[in-house]
Each structure stands twice: as C-alpha cells, then as structure tokens.
Amino acid sequence: MSNASPASSTWSQRFESALHPAIARFNASIEFDIALIEYDINGSQAHARMLAHTGIISSDEGEQLVAGLEQVRQEYRQGYFTPGVEAEDVHFAVERRLTEIVGDVGKKLHTARSRNDQVGTDTRLYLRDQIQQIRVQLRDFQTVLVTLADQHVETLIPGYTHLQRAQPLSLAHHLLAYFEMSQRDWERLGEIHRRVNVSPLGSGALAGTTFPIDRHYTAQLLDFGDVYANSLDGVSDRDFAIEFLCAASLIMVHLSRLSEEIILWASQEFSFVTLTDSCATGSSIMPQKKNPDVPELVRGKVGRVFGHLQGMLVLMKGLPLAYNKDLQEDKEALFDAVTTVRACLEAMTILLQEGLEFRTARLHDAVNEDFSNATDVADYLAAKGVPFREAYNLVGKVVKTSLSQGKLLKDLTLDEWKRLHPAFEADIYAAIAPAQVVAARNSYGGTGFEQVRQALQTAKVRMNQTS
Incomplete structure (x- = not known):
C-alpha cells in the first residue's frame, strides 16, 4: 500500500515516497502563510498576464488563469476554500485549487517562476500594504495628540529629569514631544516602504529563467517601483523585513515611554490623570482599584517586537546565498510584529482620546509645590549682570536654606531675597511664578x-504631508 499523500504531488518524480506525516506537518507553513493568499493571487495574476504578454502562453490561457485565480479568491473570502496541512504552503494550495478549476492550463501558471521568488513577492506585497495602514494609524495617533495639545497649551505639568522635578512645562509641549517621535516613525516607514517596493518576481529559484519574461511588466502591474537587479539577492534578501522590524521596534519604544508616563500619572502618588471606565479595569479582590491595563499591556508587548527583530537578525546572519528553508521563519515574526504594532497603536489612540482625563487642578498645585523654578532665579540674577555660575551657587544655598525652614522660594520675603543678593527686586515673584517660568522659555x-502654539501649527501642516 502506498504512503503517498496529496503533499507528495508537490515534488517531481525524483522522490519515490511521501514525507513522513510528522515531517510534513513540521515542514508546512500553510497555517500561517495563508495570510498571504490574496497577495499570492495578485502576484499570480500579474505573472499570468506577463506570460501571455510575452507569448509564453496564449492570451486565452492567460485569461483562464486570471479568471480562475479570481474564483479562488472569492472561494476563500466566502469560506469555501480552506486548505489544510496537506497543501504545505499557500502557493501550492492556490495553484492546486486553480488547476481543479481550469484544468491542465492551471499547471502552466508556474512557468518561469519559483516558489522562492513567489514568496518574496507575496511578502513584499503584504508588508507594503501593512506599512501604509500603519502610517494611517500613526496619523490618527498624531491627530489625537494634537487635539489634546490644543486644549492644554497653558496647562502646566512638572517636567522631570532623572524622574526628579526639574522645570515646569506646558502640557501641550510634553504631548508634542510624542508627536515628534511618531512623525519620525511615519517618515521612517515611508523610507522603508521604498525599499520594500522592489519586485523579486522573475528571479526564479536563484538564477533567473530561460524564458523570455518581462520583469518590468509584472512590476508595473503590481505597482512595484523597481525590480531586483540580481536574482540571487532577489530571492534571499530580507533586509526590508529587518528594517521594518527596526521601525516597528522604535514605534513600540515610543508607545512604551508614553505608557510608562501614563501609568505614573494615574498613580495616587502623582494623580495627574484619571482613567475613565472605558479603558481601565478593576481588581478581583480590591474594589477601590482602577488599573491602567492598556498602557501596561502596551509596555509588555514591546518585548514581542524586540524579540522578532533579534530573531530575524539571528536567522539571517549565517545564511549562504541563495534561498534556504530557514527563511520560512520570517513570516510568523513579521505577521506578529505587524499585528502587535497595529493593535497597540489603536489601543493607545483610543486611550488618549477617551480613556484619560487630565486633572488640571492637581497639575496646577503640582507646579506650585516644588523648587523647579530655581533655575529661573539664577537666570534672573544673570540677566542683572551676576555671572551665571555665581548665581547658580547662590541659588543652591537658597534652596538648601529654604528646605531646612520648610519654605518654597515663593514664600521668601523681599528682605530675605535682598539679604541673599542686592540685585533682587520685587519683580522676582513674577519671574518665578510657574506660568512665567514656562512663558519665558521662548527659544525655538x-x-x-x-x-508651543507655533509648534502646534507646524504639526498640523506636517500631518497633511503624504510622503
């Protein structure tokens, strides 16, 4: 009795028996690369049109292939086509179903093509699409940041270095720092998109093909901006995937930094924000708690994307040219990174939009209860001709004395200021008021x-950029 299985038909008559069932399962990628099915169909339709365009197959055969592939697409969308492990991968599954639909002409689809350049094409089509969608999400995220910043130009928040109170800030300025990070993310993805948008189709297994194909024609049909100039590089390059994972990791870094701040702000110790019920959960045993699950999950998911980047680098570092089966491992990492980044961007956008409320009264109190205006005292003296380093040392002593007396700088009397230095006048109080401290920092x-208002206008203009 034969051990043959449907999977055995993937290979030539070089093999006398089918794979061991466990090895067939181990070898198969259909469970995850089915995500590429529509991109595979798009690439195959372009390939079929090119074969007809160059006369490698007849026009009628090309039309049959394109129509048959479209039927496969509709069957998949409607849930009728659900290939299993016996198909091994999405490419063979589509080709086999196509042949069932159109007959022997379906066997001509793979003329002048290898699964090596096919999978490279599919992956690039997928990632190109996902990059564009992530860029749209980044714009949505930025829109919420700008909307919040517009509302809080004159809301003050303590600024920190080393997680110690440093200087007061406009809350809008703080939020716009994340706009700048996300703008770099948006621009970076645009640069990577150009390198993703290069067609390997027609590279064959590794050396090109003897058929008179037109690679530029298929690239044009698929809206690729260029084609790989070297067939070996075309089937083995995954730089574009590594670059994307680098960019994805940076997006996650920025979301994680914001998440950490929101977690701190929502704590009782800070109390800068209140979490709304729509974006927080409670404790199973402590009824008073409201937990910042969204930013905590975002902070935790960063490790997944970092891990995929490291995994891809390790995957590629020892691969000789050209294609190796190891490259099958790129897709799960890529798919999960895309899914994770998109989910985190969506969640953080919703959180900012409707999941938290800034406690402006608490923020007002916070910037009035510390020594974050000490630098402005030194600047005040420097503006009156006192060397800055001398002024700096003098203010350090003032802070030390005030702390020992349980006073803030605003609590010192004018006589106390004048005993410290005769340059002090009554205008010192206005100079160290938090709103003035912020307003005075008017350097670009x-x-x-x-x-901040100028930065907001600039941000709105930049969000209208399309490339």
Missing part, C-alpha cells in the same frame, strides 16, 4: 506658550 523648540 522650547516650552514657551508662543513657541
């Missing part, structure tokens, strides 16, 4: 209200 890119 600073937190001064005027600068």
